[in-house]
Amino acid sequence: MSQARTLYDLLGDADSLAIVCHNNPDPDCLSSALALGRIAAAAGVDERRILYSGRISHQQNRAFVNLLDLDLQPFDPEVVHDRPDGALLAFVDHAIPGANNEVPPGTPVDVVIDHHPAEGIDARFVDHREAVGATATILAEYVAELDVEVDATLATALTFAIRRETLGFLRGATPAEYEAVASLHDRTDRDLLRRLSTPSVSGETVDAIADAIRNRVVRGGTLLTHVGRTNERDALPQAADYLATLEGVETAVVFGIVDDAIHLSGRSTDPRINLGDALGDAFDDVGSAGGHREMAGGQIPLGIFADYTTDDATLVDIVNRLVSNRVFAALGLDDGGDED
Structure with missing residues (x-):
């Protein structure tokens, strides 16, 4: 069974999903969280939250959240304490509790999807690929394989994240990034992509x-x-x-x-x-x-x-x-x- 299908089946047994971003999340993290939420919705998870801590202060990150109208909530410690069965906790674009996040060290995690170097990752589902250029690349593969509906918001978010994470395909890009962006091309909003790429600077x-x-x-x-x-x-x-x-x-x-x-x-x-x-x-x-x-x-x-x-x-x-x-x-x- 593929990684995408394994994840889908795990989500299908869940009642809720809390997706925790790393501190001061960037477009790679945010777009990955958005995509994972869409996959969870397709799997039948009605209660979904994207949580973050720190600041969203970089002008491109602020533009990303505002122009895409992302529904984010400040991190709530209660989400990770005494979780009932069926309440899943997911990390995207980071992997270890307490490392670049506010989750207490040692907290059980259900889903980890990441491309950053890390050791000792422990979760029920792990897709950790240091070789790829962006976590958004992995999620783009998932939505394509699982035939999840991809609207202009999700396509533009993933495309922008991959471009930014790889500095316009000049840093750490692999064939997977090109394939992911190609799969999203027809649904990407080019005008919105330009606006995300050129935000005002303070x-x-x-x-x-x-x-x-x-x-x-x-x-x-x-x-x-x-x-x-x-x-x-x-x-x-x-x-x-x-x-x-x-x-x-x-x-x-x-x-x-x-x-x-x-x-x-x-x-x-x-x-x-x-x-x-x-x-x-x-x-x-x-x-x-x-x-x-x-x-x-x-x-x-x-x-x-x-x-x-x-x-x-x-x-x-x-x-x-x-x-x-x-x-x-x-x-x-x-x-x-x-x-x-």
Whole structure:
């Protein structure tokens, strides 16, 4: 029996389905949740909820939710406590309770569909494919195989997510992504797709990216920079995407202080390194970090640093030294090099 049919049969025995997105969900996660909800509806599950935690602050993510009119609810801890028989819990685009989500570690999970590197995944149904470029690719395969009705909203959501997750098929794309988008082509709303691709950018985001450009340090082909303290968490991956295109730069890592944590985002085209593994090695003892070979991120609680000083400039300087030392050491660049 295929994975799609196995999932469909599992959902057919359920009374309800709670689909939990990862923190600060992006279009890959959101479109996958939408598709899984449609599959559950086709299987006869009447009660379905998509839950998220964190913020939907990136301008494309906000546009995605608003233009597609997605029905999202804030994460409710009661959903995962004392679930009755027939109440299923699903993860899409993430895999482990407590890792990039608000679900308590050790919570039983029924469905996991993901493409990110992860170990120790435990669920009744698991489709974990690190080789594909997007979780939305897997869900697009499912809806095609199960003959689930695909309207313009779902087709456009999945298509946009696959395009964005692969940077327009330039990062991590496989034949599966092309096949998935081709299967959705006739039902995709091209005008809506254009509007999703070109949302307005806030002045705060532009300022944060400007700070990243100004604070950059380059060693060899690696660029490391920060945006200081910011409320624009989603400016970090945008800055990383842009700075990774600079001449001579193969790896770009951007970090900033958001609330009570240090957030990192990195991009790499260097075939000699796996950026997800490198950031994991650098920060797993003090926080959580990881991702793919070409795209990775992390989050480190400020902890004692938050109590050390109330001066943001001093705090940023301390964090800059800590993060720089660890990143450059993990990439074998701790002996110094050219700086810009």
